[in-house]
Amino acid sequence: MSAGGLNLTLHVWRQSGPNKAGKIVDYPATNISPEMSFLEMLDTVNEGLITSGQDPIAFDHDCREGICGSCGVMINGAAHGPMKQTTACQLHMRTFKNGDEIWIEPWRAGAFPVIKDLVVDRGAFDRIIQAGGFISAPTGSPQDANSLPISKLDADDAMDAAACIGCGACVAACPNASASLFTAAKITHLGRLPQGQPERYRRALAMVTQMDIEGFGGCTLFGECQEACPKGISIDTIVQMNRDYIVAAASEREEKVEMGAG
Amino acid sequence: MDLNSRIPEGPLAEKWDKHRFEMKLVNPANKRKFHVIVVGSGLAGASASATLSELGYNVSCFCFQDTPRRAHSIAAQGGINAAKNYRNDGDSVQRLFYDTVKGGDFRAREANVYRLAQVSVNIIDQCVAQGVPFAREYGGLLANRSFGGAQVSRTFYARGQTGQQLLLGAYQALEKEIARGGVRMYNRHEMLDVVVIDGVARGIVTRDMVTGKVQSHVADAVVLGTGGYGNVYFLSTNAMGCNVTATYRAYKKGAAFANPCFTQIHPTCIPQSGDHQSKLTLMSESLRNDGRVWVPKKKEDCGKKPGDIAEEDRDYYLERKYPSFGNLSPRDIASRAAKEVCDEGRGVGPGGRGVYLDFADAINRLGESAIRERYGNLFEMYARITDENPYKVPMRIYPAVHYTMGGLWVDYNLMSTIPGLHVIGEANFSDHGANRLGASALMQGLADGYFVLPYTVGNYLASAKLAKVTADHPEFKAAVDKVQAMTDKLLSIKGTRTVDSIHRELGNIMWEKCGMARNEKGLKEALELIPKLRDEFWNNVNVPGSGAELNQSLEKAGRVADFLDFAELMVTDALHREESCGGHFREEYQEEGEAKRNDEKFAYAAAWEYAGEGKAPILNKEPLVFDNVHLSTRSYK
Amino acid sequence: MGRLGKFWDSSVGKKIVMGATGVILVGFLIIHMAGNLQLFLGAERFNAYSKLLKHDIIELTWIVRLTLLVSVVLHAVAAYQLTMRNKAARPEPYAKRVPQVSTYASQTMRYGGVYLLLFIVYHIGHFTTGTFHPAFSESGTFGNVLIGFSTWPIALFYLGAMGFLSLHLYHGIWAAFRTLGLARPSGDPLKRQIALVLAIVVAGGFSLVPLAVKLGLVH
Known part of the structure; x- marks a missing residue:
């Protein structure tokens, strides 16, 4: 998509491994289609990073239908971003405006140590x-389901x-x-x-x-x-x-x- | 290759009972001495791990996600079938069996399907006992609905999240066993090889996805519940991580791969919106209970707003072509019909690749709130993705790859052609033939895991005479070296293409040439294109980073490497099967637009045997014998 | 560890202690506030009320005082310990975090709590023992109040405390019912009208006294 693409600035937490020091790194995200999901936007940025010889941003994701619970990052200070009852994978870029700055950080909790970048345990x-x-209820022959x-x-x-x-x-x-x-x-x-x-x-x-x-x-x-x-x-x-x-x-x-x- | 299906003798309805009695048991005191590895933690893997551990076996369970609860079974929406006949509408084990065999276009094994229908009733009981919050009526009893391809109401559901709730039930049972010490869980571990010693599966080799460590795990039996291979198409409704690696690497170690060309294209998915798309989203086909599928009669109308197209200018093509099943026609038929109308140029939405699923009539008849109650979460999901309000404008849907009926060949005991290697759930080929009915995947995964495998693994362990082996065995060392060598190779290429770009290209080839409709010419083209793309991959892929860390590009690269090999096998199978059946539609074999099966020549499961690097796979046939159903032409007209 | 020890050690147990002691303190505040409003009924009536508490039912007063002391101590210690745990639970802060629905009241509970604790100490020394009072009289409580609020800094200190008290109650009363498992399920659990009314009535009722004195409405 050429027309109507968004140009954004990302501020992303980068951390190379567990217990390593990390920092916020800025990346441009150019020509982002409003139809993309937030994770597809990250995919696009990662494709660019790989092509230019850099390490892509690691983030957890799997089903991309909002049900597996794998994905999840802080987006502009809100968990899963600004849309109510929406996981990051279901958040679409039409929520953002051209020129927006987006802060992307991992879940922060002592009980959720960072494994890499945006991936936590x-x-x-x-x-x-x-x-x-x-x-x-060990597998066996419980009573008929409708007896309760x-x-x-x-x-x-x-x-x-x-x-x-x-x-x-x-x-x-x-x-x-x-x-x-x-x-x-x-x-x-x-x-x-x-x-x-x-x-x-x-x-x-x-x-x-x-x-x-x-x-x-x-x-x-x-x-x-x-x-x-x-x-x-x-x-x-x-x-x-x-x-x-x-x-x-x-x-x-x-x-x-x-x-x-x- | 020995393709003995080991179907027990006797009448169909008594086979499983008889077999259960005849199977050997492991002495309770000895069970903990047996180590069973389960790879995958979806419905099949989690239920099998929990049940085996409850029985007393020493179990290790592996998943590539961060926790077993993420397995893609979680995304199943619509429901789970069971022959409970709670609705008194004429359902029975026999009918569920018959519907499944017929729905699978007579390419499944009768005995397995019958057993599936038999244990289906136990699954519901088991899940309710675990606390799965199925939908209920005001009287407190379980609710049911009918589902694509069935004329009885036998589908149990938990809102639009049935898979999630069933998986959480199995996951909780698994966690209970982990806490008790019966199961050792390996999260973020990817299985990269099966180790076969003296012709018997004795363990696996995994990569710890956080540290990169490649490890050997010795076992007395190995169970694969690693799901399907729909992601060979790049775009599918599968989760991003779903892959063929475990089953394909088992195939390379001697497990036959059966019917790889049988893939299911689900009719109700949200159409693709652009080239950036990473996956497709399925909408439960329960929507077809109340939605009416249509396209404009005239091509010129396709650009118009749907509301501006008069009733008489709409073609409700499913109701027209299949009056008795209408919008509830089975998946393969509904999908192909959508492709047909779009090929005729009557599709709607971006690229003309979509048809309307219209709820206007249902909303008029039942009211918006009734529709909201039934499908609210699906409508919301649709609105979130497309930015359109489906209460006001018809949804646009298009078929997408959803499920793979093919998988590793297994006998009646769910054991592959490698003794000791069992395969359960979507990863095996056994129960759905050439097409799966809606709400049957959950049923099969749980049937295998809760009620079939725990018996048959016991039988195997009680009868097998296994020598003691350790991880120092040369076969383990060789497997570890091979895995390490492949990792090193992938990291060393440092070409110019990303893994995703090659995967996307492979997906295009497969969708175009080996998708909803296939023909000899296209398949032969695919057989030329795939090896070229594979060369491109092995010479020009760029996998950044190292092998000793969390490296998602490396993980993807390994999976895509296997897809590139596997695609060829799939196409080979599609080319050899010169008939149309279920999800496999060969354009050359049709009659008035309907699939034309060839029972004389192809009433068999095609079990492909690996012949070695660069060699054509060997075809083995397991003849399918139908003693209890009459082979008929599948008609939903 | 015994049963009580385990209860106190758990984060939910501590919160329950805070909720229960909070309810006791709110109950006291309502009575205390109602008592204070007798100021508007004149010096005689007010001094009689004071005498009732300090002489006639002094035993009962001491039971209440001890209960309150224990409640305040438990409330404050639990709050302190939970705060320390909560801080430790997120060792690495966010570069950017935007509260979505947290009320100002919930965000200021800790500061308000510290202010109120200091206030309570001062208030007891001010009007009960007279330690911080310039002209304390055992029997002339009415006069103590007029003199006590005669300077602006002290009146403002009291009004500030009431400001924090209203915020504390607005969040605390609503939260206590939830912490104690007493609230009924609701479509919008963040709504809190009862807490709002009580916060305004209690803090407002208390504030009337210093305001009235400073505005010269009570002589």
Whole structure:
């Protein structure tokens, strides 16, 4: 596309590897089609960098449909950029004007160390799920799916929370780098369903504990996470998490060690 | 090559039960001594890893993404089929089986498909138990919808994010097992070779994508759940990272590759907007339940606004050509019909490559809010990408490569022609024949991972007599050296072309010559063009950086190198199959515009065997025997 | 670690402590503010109210004082510790970060909290013990107030505290209900009318006293 192309200036965080010093480097992005997605714009810049013998900008991405949760960068100080409920891969360049300057930085959190440029390690999220973000239902022959009716409202609430894509925008946008929205979304998803009840309080306790161990900050209810979430997950889930946590802390019991029967 | 499908004896409906009883079991105390490697963490890989670990096996799971939850199964929107017959509309295991075999244009193996239909009901039970929030009715029971190519309502769904929810269910089960210590997870690791010792798969070689370290992993059985190869077309609805590397490298080690030319072109994708495009976005075909597909009758009208084209000047071509299925015609048929009208010059949008999917009637009939409730998230996605409001103007859609039915050949036990190497999910060839029905990919991935493979791997481990090997074995060393040599070679070329530019060119060749419609001339041209492009790649590609760091160009280069080889195999297969069936439409073989199958000559799975560098692959045939369905001409008229 | 120790150690536990102590403090503020407004009913009535608290029900007053002391200490210590954790959670700052929906109130909680803590110390020394008061009289609380607010710097210091208090309450009351898991799910969870009304009523009610004194409305 020649006519109508945008000419932009990018200020991009470049860091050659984990624990290396990094800095903001400026790049021109010329003749960018407004129809491009933000990541396609980065592709275009990278093609130019490779051709001119420079190292391309590393960034995580995969599905480019806004569902896998791989992509995610701070764009002009906002997680995933200026458009609400939109991942970076679904953000289109028509959102920008010719001559705009765009700041592009990785998610910043101690629990998300930078691997290279805009790529961070979000393994902490997996470990929070490992702590209890599941229902223990080993593969086998559970009861027929329809033998457990679930009210549509509960199923819908669970689905709202389950829509989380684990991108980390909530952490990135939070002034405290808190993972509360991520953790609360999973606690709410599973806690709202009858199948999730037996492990409900154990789960809340374990996941909150893991969230702290990973070094995320606490929740101050700024509301930034909800605004940044590409799936529109509500901070109401955090209310649910806190409620479950209170009940869990109040009712926590020693787990009994049973003697084997031989 | 031994292509024994190992289908159990006995009546179709009893084969799986009988086989389950006959399979050997591993003593519970011995299970943890067996190490099983699972490559891929999508629906198939994650469910298999979790289940094997629950059974007590010692599992290692590998994925190239930063976490197993990113696997591309996550992007499936529409739903998952199961023969639950909750709607009392005449569904049954037999009907799901029949629909799948017929939908696949009689190029799938009966016994496998029947088993798939049988276990489909267990999948829904399992997923509900895990907390997958399927859509429900007010009464609290599960909701269903009908889906492209089916006349019963057997599709279960979770809004437009069914794949996501099913994958998260499997992912959570996997994480539970990781926490318990049953599974060791290797994120950001790419499998670059299978190691075969004494004719048996004994491990893999991977590259740690963060440090660049090439490592050997020894195992007693290897499972590939590495997805499809749609990205050979460069533009597809696959994720950017989807690749053929794992399956292609297994092929080079002796696993037969079956029916590589069977690719599915999905009819409802958002049309390409320009040359910068990196991928195509699929819109769930559930949209076709309420949307009507049309193009202008007259070429002159194509430039007009859709609202300015009178009703009588519109050609609702699917309803016209296929009155009984109409807009719900199977994917291959709907896609080809769209290509036809666009080839006639009646396409709309940029480059005339698009058709309308119009919701005006449905909005008039049901109201905008009902449509919003059903498809709100899809409409939003469309609006975000195209900047058009689909509640006001019809959507524009065009077919795009979406799924690959072909894959590594497997027997009834999901084992490839390399003993010990199992292949599950989209990576194998077994269940969908020449065309997959909507909402069946999720079903197959989970059937393989939860309910089939865990049994058959046990049977294999209980029967195989495996010698002890370590990573010091010469075969491992040779594989590591080969991987390292390839990395070094790619980094040393330092030519002038980027990896993407070559990949894009390959994609163009494949789309033009081996896409929705193929002919002998085009395929032969492709066989000339691909080797030239491959030479260009190996002499003029520019891969910056080093091998000892996160290097996304290097990762892509390795994958494109395999696509360049694999494309040739695909075209060879397409050229040899002188018939039209399912997603494989040979222009020479048609009758009144409809695919013309040749059951006399081609009722077989073509399993290609690697013959060595620069040598033509060897064709092996597994005859497909249909004892339980009548081979009919597929008609949706 | 015991159950309480684990609770206190967790970020959610600490927030719950802050929410619970916050609710206690807000409850006190409402009563305190209502009591203060008796100033407008005249010296006799106001001094009688003061006597009630300082003599007639002094035991009860001490229970309240201790509860408040414990609440303030827990509230402040938890806030301090969480702030330190939150700062540590992002060691490398952004070159550019633009808050999207954070209110001014939420952004100033920490500064406001420190101001209010200093204010509380001064306020107790000013009107309860008389340590910082130029002409403190045990029985003449009404007069203490008039003299106490006679200089502009002190009146402004009080009004400043009330400004921070209103911001603190606007965010804090809304947040406390969420932290304590009491809020009902809402389509727009960022809306906070109750907190707005309470913030205005409480801080406004308190401010009336120094304003009235400085404007000469109370003699």
